[in-house]
Amino acid sequence: MRGDGRDGARARADGRGGGMNAKVQEDTARRLDRAMGSLGTAAMARMEEQLAWYRALSAEDRSWVGLVAQAGIAAFVEWFGHAGEGRPTPSIEFFGTAPRELKRSVSLQQTVDLVRIVVEVVEAQVDELAAPGGADVLRHAMLRYTRDVAFAAAQVYAREAEARGSWDARLEALIVDALVRGQVDDGLHSWAAALGWTSAPVMVFAGHAPDDDPQSIIDGLRDKGRRVGHELLAGVQGDRLIVIVGGAAGVKDASRSVVPRFGPGPIVIGPEVPDLHAAASSARAAIAGLRAAAGWPDAPRPVLAEDLLAERALDGDEDARAQLVENVYKPLAGTPLLDTLATYLEQGTSLEATARLLFVHPNTVRYRLKKITELTGYQPTEGRSAFTLQVGLILGRLSVM
Structure with missing residues (x-):
């Protein structure tokens, strides 16, 4: 008999139950509806008690987090009341309650913490919230709902990361293009600040791009730089690859992470400069050296732009x-x-x-x-x-x- 009861609970949670099961579900839904306010209050109190990152938020952000928690509880209650109609679990609707800025203040891991707290609060009161005979129904419904909410949170943050990545790639391309063309102004500093660029000194590498997809080349360079503690900006311009390296402890240190990513042919290194603002001169020298490198077929790879002064001069630099x-x-x-x-x-x-x-x-x-x-x-x-x-x-x- 007990096994049959469990099967019935699962059927009700999936919206397949009927008769007395539907009556239990309706009664439970009404109880949940009446308890929404207290559940939200309990969730906020537990977040304040257990989550240090929540306490560190501004008052405005804490308010938004509270609204998201309340919306999540309300969405569960509303869904549970109609689960018997075969209604799917909500995906990301209640995350839309929060402004875009909050998604930058609260990480995915912190969102998981938030969902976990809400689930714990509801689970702690399952016996009181559920109608007689409906505790298992409510528990299984919570499991299904929170599973989908977890996927929904991942979707939200994945989309935000993708949008942020596209914007960062655009800024990176603008910085590289501005330095190559020597158009250094206040906008360059703003773009670099948006990317979190703080490294010094800086040097520029110029060479031929491999045949790979340009974005995969840049992503590979960025990942390699991150592993060795360098900041890298890169751009593919036609068959030319330009890489700006910050924070390296000299030419050899920078070359180890950058040179393997270039295609065949010469690689020229512009002179080291103190900061990104001065990198236009390094880029100009590196690109001029790349143009003139054919004049010294036996040049080392990579070669300093300073070592190609004679060839650059003959080429009109x-x-x-x-x-x-x-x-x-x-x-x-x-x-x-x-x-x-x-x-x-x-x-x-x-x-x-x-x-x-x-x-x-x-x-x-x-x-x-x-x-x-x-x-x-x-x-x-x-x-x-x-x-x-x-x-x-x-x-x-x-x-x-």
Whole structure:
């Protein structure tokens, strides 16, 4: 007999019961309706007692949470009264009571806490709320209802996360585009603040994008950055991938998380800058270096934009030209070092030939070459450095014509 009673309770909870079962359900529904106010009050009191996050909310948010709890109880009571008609359980209607801002203040885990409290409050009073013989009906109805509410909460937060993710992706694309085009203004700071960007220093990587879906490339970069403690912004522009790295402890640290995500071909790293606002110059150098990288087929991967100054200058990069004039020509202008460098390069880096043409001892030439290295950072006796010095010398001569 008891097994039959349990089966009957389940049938009533699923809306398949009739006769006396329907009468028990109607009586229980009326009792629930009369107890709605006290149930809501008890739920709020228990939340205040057990949930630290609820106590930390503002008064306005606590009020909204209370309304959601009351709406949830009311929705259950209303549904339970019509369950015999085959009415489905509500999905997300009562979550619409809360404003969008509340969903940002209350996490999914906290929403689960809220539902759990409401369920505990109702379950603690099942024997008092249910009509005689209806306790099992009410318990099974609560199980079915709370299961669907849990799925409803997950749906709400999934949609919010998706919308937030789309908005963040749009902001990220705007920031990358603004830095690439050099359009740095107050809007850039607002967009970065909205994404929670706080890292420094910053450097920009430029290379070719792999053949994967652009969004999957960016998501992979972001996940990798999060694991190693870097902040990353990325954008795919045609076949080009631009990655902005913040918070890395140097070029090698940043490269480990970024370089594997690029497609084949050169990867150029712009100079390190103190913050995102200054990253436009790093992006400009990295992109100019990417354009000019074909001029140095044996360049390392990745390569610093600074190491491609000569190729960038020959490709028409005005920043590189100005930097070479400033770093190579001007420190030597008006001194014997300039003639020594020009002669040394013209003589195929021959120490003896240079000494003969300048009528000085070879040791004097050695001394002057050492001074040139100290002043410019480039060593005339090394092939790549000699090439860069040659380009800087020519540009300097052209600049004073």
